[in-house]
Amino acid sequence: MTVSAERATDRDLFTPPHTATDKDRWPDVARLPRGSRARTATAALILRRAFARLPLRVQWGKAPAAGTGPLLRVRDPEAFFRRIGSGGLVGFGESYMAGEWDADDLVGVLTVLATHVDDLVPAPLRRLRALWVRRRPAEQRNTVTGARDNIRRHYDLSNDLFALFLDPTMSYSSAVFPALPATGADFAAAQHHKIDRLLDLAGVGPGTRVLEIGTGWGELALRAARRGAVVVTVTLSAEQRHLAMSRLRDAGVADRVTVELCDYRHVSGTYDAVVSVEMIEAVGADYWPVYFATLRKRLAPGGRIALQTITMPHERMLATGRTHTWISKYIFPGGLIPSMAAVERESTAAGLTIGSDHGYGEHYAETLRLWRERFSQQAPSVDALGFDHTFRRMWEMYLAYSEAGFRARYLDVRQLLLTASTTTRGAVR
Structure with missing residues (x-):
């Protein structure tokens, strides 16, 4: 898997050791999006607060897991927030494909998120959704x-x-x-x-x-x-x-x-x-x-x-x-x-x-x-x-x-x- 240079020494935190992502077949998974610092920081703030209110146990990097419920293990928080800040739910899925987050009970974690999907983003910010989501390709x-x-x-x-x-x-x-x-x-x-x-x-x-x-x-x-x-x-x-x-x-x-x-x-x-x-x-x-x-x-x-x-x-x-x-x-x-x-x-x-x-x-x-x-x-x-x-x-x-x-x-x-x-x-x- 290709990661940013500043994270290369930490790849064991989130990359399965026996695999590498094919950058030609999966270009948007193999590399992190550029993403703005503001979007990454906003995503981190929103998601940390939202997840803390949900019936989830969340582990951010090497920190101890906190909360109750199925465990969401974010192996590389920086990459996780950058992808979501840049691509929203597309980034969330690509982050899983990249091995940056995982769950022992994947369905359990996703069921909690689906149940509370309308609570993840504060209401005032939902109006700004059109500013960062991508339209479907014409093709x-x-x-x-x-x-x-x-x-x-x-x-x-x-x-x-x-x-x-x-x-x-x-x-x-x-x-x-x-x-x-x-x-x-x-x-x-x-x-x-x-x-x-x-x-x-x-x-x-x-x-x-x-x-x-x-x-x-x-x-x-x-x-x-x-x-x-x-x-x-x-x-x-x-x-x-x-x-x-x-x-x-x-x-x-x-x-x-x-x-x-x-x-x-x-x-x-x-x-x-x-x-x-x-x-x-x-x-x-x-x-x-x-x-x-x-x-x-x-x-x-x-x-x-x-x-x-x-x-x-x-x-x-x-x-x-x-x-x-x-x-x-x-x-x-x-x-x-x-x-x-x-x-x-x-x-x-x-x-x-x-x-x-x-x-x-x-x-x-x-x-x-x-x-x-x-x-x-x-x-x-x-x-x-x-x-x-x-x-x-x-x-x-x-x-x-x-x-x-x-x-x-x-x-x-x-x-x-x-x-x-x-x-x-x-x-x-």
Whole structure:
């Protein structure tokens, strides 16, 4: 890891001794931002005071830990404050990737921070947020070209990587467990239960014409085909399409499923059932009107739409949508989690009515816990695939950060039934 010259002799405080950050692959992690002294000092003042009020034990450098709760160990306070003073939450995540802070219970620490996110910065200073947060890069907009690039950056990483931590169904969305806390033995059955709920919601049975927007690795299409449905499923991930087609052939249902490498905006035809599972988060707010209009346009008379989506509070969605976050920089470029208010608004504008709404965020927390534990157990296999230590810390942070959001009830996940409105069709864009 590259650090400033004045800190080089202290690198053992915060750098794992067996690793070095690849400065070409991770330039903003390998080097500290220049940052102004004023911003660094302000970040230090705010965070020291805020953390002292939270149910956290915090250890600053070599000083003894103070407080109560899960332990946040800041190995290099100077680097930690400089990154956050320069980049806010992006800096917070990059500091973890760099090994400058750690936690024995990462989810516990992040859950405390997510629960108290609105208390970390004093109210008067929140008005100045726009002066230091960065806007999302224009190239992350989900144009037809941009969406393809954004999807590939995440979903085309490696099918073998995802197989290391997903359940045998290769489902990359929340399961619905029969009871909580969950066990790994229940995982595949819980994913099938989630899928079956969606297919029931959409009324999928023998002869149903189904459109799936967002193929994943094919499990929903496979299960719909086994009900006797005829399925068209679309994805922008070549890696996912390749494995989905192989799995469908192995299951003996390939003759009932067409897997297209196709943008949802380019789908043709009408369908009795449209299903889309955690796809809207990748669409981007600018294109939500097009997405919902497409759902409506592809729906045959009397058809049903089953939609599964993560949601967040509306004001937080608005703030996140204006900001280049750690998640948008490293994990889901171009993505944005909607609020239920946004879903309701866009559905109505497209001529759709929400007829059923079921939330189960605690099940997503458990899903993420199982993914995170499996991923941690597979560290040597992740390395063998060519992913380095910095990537593993990034992925651990992503899974723990997401789990904490659901445990803090900052995030939720919902299954929705949408049908064509009886009063107005709405504009199809």
